Amino acid sequence: MKVDERRKQIRKILENADGYLTVSEIAAKVNYSVRTVHNDLDELEKNGLILSKKSGVGVKLVRDDFSENDSEEEQITAERRRLDLIRILLIDEKKITYQEIADRYYVSVSSVVNDVKVIREMFRGPDMIAIESSDVGTRFAGTNEQWFKSLSEFNRYLIGRENIGFEALAESKFLADFYDEKTLLVCRNLIDSFHKYRLAEEAYYYKENLFASILALTWRIEKGHHVLLGQKEFNASKVMEMTNYFVASDLLRMERDRFGKTFQYSTDDVITLSIILSANKVRFSKSTTVVNKDVFEIADQLIQSMEKILSISLSDDEELRESLLNHIGPLLFRLEHGIRIVNPMMEDIKSEFRNMFNLTWLAVENIADSRFRKISDDEVGFLMLYFQNAVEEKRISRRILIVCPNGVVASNIIANRIEGVLPKLDIIEVSSIDKAKQYDLSEFSFVVTTVDIPRLSIPVVKVSMLVSEEDLKKIQRIYESVKNTEGESEKNGNLFREFLPVDNIYFSREECTREEVIDRVCTDLESRGYTEKEFRSALLAREANGGTDTPYGGAIPHGAVKYVNQTALAVWVSRKAIRWTNYRVNVVVFLALSEKDIKRSRQIINAVSELVMNKSNVQKLAAADSLDEVVQEIYKGSLHD
Numbered sequence: 001m002k003v004d005e006r007r008k009q010i011r012k013i014l015e016n017a018d019g020y021l022t023v024s025e026i027a028a029k030v031n032y033s034v035r036t037v038h039n040d041l042d043e044l045e046k047n048g049l050i051l052s053k054k055s056g057v058g059v060k061l062v063r064d065d066f067s068e069n070d071s072e073e074e075q076i077t078a079e080r081r082r083l084d085l086i087r088i089l090l091i092d093e094k095k096i097t098y099q100e101i102a103d104r105y106y107v108s109v110s111s112v113v114n115d116v117k118v119i120r121e122m123f124r125g126p127d128m129i130a131i132e133s134s135d136v137g138t139r140f141a142g143t144n145e146q147w148f149k150s151l152s153e154f155n156r157y158l159i160g161r162e163n164i165g166f167e168a169l170a171e172s173k174f175l176a177d178f179y180d181e182k183t184l185l186v187c188r189n190l191i192d193s194f195h196k197y198r199l200a201e202e203a204y205y206y207k208e209n210l211f212a213s214i215l216a217l218t219w220r221i222e223k224g225h226h227v228l229l230g231q232k233e234f235n236a237s238k239v240m241e242m243t244n245y246f247v248a249s250d251l252l253r254m255e256r257d258r259f260g261k262t263f264q265y266s267t268d269d270v271i272t273l274s275i276i277l278s279a280n281k282v283r284f285s286k287s288t289t290v291v292n293k294d295v296f297e298i299a300d301q302l303i304q305s306m307e308k309i310l311s312i313s314l315s316d317d318e319e320l321r322e323s324l325l326n327h328i329g330p331l332l333f334r335l336e337h338g339i340r341i342v343n344p345m346m347e348d349i350k351s352e353f354r355n356m357f358n359l360t361w362l363a364v365e366n367i368a369d370s371r372f373r374k375i376s377d378d379e380v381g382f383l384m385l386y387f388q389n390a391v392e393e394k395r396i397s398r399r400i401l402i403v404c405p406n407g408v409v410a411s412n413i414i415a416n417r418i419e420g421v422l423p424k425l426d427i428i429e430v431s432s433i434d435k436a437k438q439y440d441l442s443e444f445s446f447v448v449t450t451v452d453i454p455r456l457s458i459p460v461v462k463v464s465m466l467v468s469e470e471d472l473k474k475i476q477r478i479y480e481s482v483k484n485t486e487g488e489s490e491k492n493g494n495l496f497r498e499f500l501p502v503d504n505i506y507f508s509r510e511e512c513t514r515e516e517v518i519d520r521v522c523t524d525l526e527s528r529g530y531t532e533k534e535f536r537s538a539l540l541a542r543e544a545n546g547g548t549d550t551p552y553g554g555a556i557p558h559g560a561v562k563y564v565n566q567t568a569l570a571v572w573v574s575r576k577a578i579r580w581t582n583y584r585v586n587v588v589v590f591l592a593l594s595e596k597d598i599k600r601s602r603q604i605i606n607a608v609s610e611l612v613m614n615k616s617n618v619q620k621l622a623a624a625d626s627l628d629e630v631v632q633e634i635y636k637g638s639l640h641d
Helices: 003-016 023-030 034-046 078-091 098-105 109-122 144-162 181-197 204-222 236-242 245-259 267-279 293-310 318-336 346-352 354-365 370-374 377-394 408-421 469-482 492-499 514-527 534-544 595-612 615-622 627-635
Strands: 049-054 058-064 130-134 137-141 399-403 427-431 446-449 460-462 505-508 568-579 584-592
Touching (some): 003 034, 003 049, 023 034, 023 058, 078 137, 078 144, 098 109, 204 245, 204 267, 245 267, 293 318, 293 354, 293 377, 293 595, 318 370, 318 377, 354 377, 354 534, 446 469, 492 568, 492 595, 514 534, 514 568, 568 615, 584 615, 595 615, 615 627
Parallel strands (some): 399 446, 446 460
Antiparallel strands (some): 049 058, 130 137, 568 584
16 A cells, blocks of 8 residues: 555544544554554644644544645555555455455445455466455465465565566565565565675576565565475475575574574475575575685595596586585584584485485595594485586486376376386486476486377387386387486496305395394405405494485495495395394395496496385395395396396
């Protein structure tokens, strides 16, 4: 509501009052703050309104000599009335009846009905909240995500309607009719503080769009609501969004410092702000401040190790380097002071990106800095995000889209069927036919579908709903044809023959403990010259920092590269499940990787993962009746080919 409109309403309220009204009563009627009404009354008095004021009683109209121009421009327009109604319903989260609306704006109920119809159209769509009307009133209803998205869209509408530039957003009198000045200023200052993180916005538009989203999130948190955008499941599209997690956490902490203890944000809010930053093209720009020498050295060591492990060039990736430089300083502080953090995506990282997570661990274990001996799975998970993002940028991981007319559930069934024939660093995404039209297919390597679809710019594999063995072979053939990296066609069976001698395969029918298995295998690896004695303690330290077991019934314990003389694998198969770190397992693959073979680590871990990340393979090995049967299953490649 514009100032003139609000003051005209105050005059009407005073004119119709039987006696004195308190300022609080007037403020409630116009739905504005007491301070705003005090200011309005002062201005009205200056322009001819004569009031009687009694302390503790209120104010009363004596005479109205206010001179006004009843031109069309000063009347409350239908559009402005609807905006004000949206403020009541969406921002203030209040319920109001048609009659109350009619009385407030001096219009007919039929006009109100039309207003509500227009507002309903403005917020139409699955991502928007719904407007509900009943005998007890009209209100908005929806999920926290729908409230946030609707509020963001409304903010963008307000900014665009008034053509407010970013620099004037916090001081905008128009926006102040919808939000309090402190909230506007805090959100503006928050974006201005980005220089602290050496962040840069790629276009001016994004700054205003960013403000609209941050204002919506901040306001929802102020109201005691928490927002998580999208599904809780972690997938490839969220990797880059999560690289801003710590920046988002710091930004919300800054807001809490400015608002006070009542501003309580959650992990979901941090993740949502991370997504907002990514969606608005917020990126790390080149460092302009001094970074500790240790931080530079550790960042270089990690990049060099991952270059060898992944067999790709990462040294020229400035975004990766800047992300690591900003992350490692606080990481060292946490390690030095024993501060443990929880990675909210940890379970999903281990499930969806287990191989990249294990490869990142290998790189971390190569860091000479003694502080890294205390690093946890949660910390390594955050580091892994930066490298997975770099891999995505270089398109080393391939993305496969599965399209099914029976919806996402059926597509997921197909995904589960085919994921066993593709390397674990590749990303499988599922979609219904309608949603598939929204994808940028250039981001995918090929499509798997159960129906005929128009010719596309990328390969298409048509399969049956049950995905037969012949279908799986077709998928593998297409996969081989689109691979853009070398050396991945080596069969897992060949790798096992090279690095897994028969003496390193164990079979047990009896119950045994994790400690017994580790002691036996590490002793044998050391006595056979594969590892140094420190390998055992490094392996145990790795288990203590988070565990290498998976929910699929397998584990991949490993020690630091520097304690390995010659690359070797060792496999322990137990008929009776062993209580490992987090799960009970039947198949344990010990990985001892030497510096000489670090470039082959990705292939080796892919092969190992086929044993421990595939439940049917674990069950097949655990069902063996003898050591000879286990050896035959592994060497003949029936688990993989």
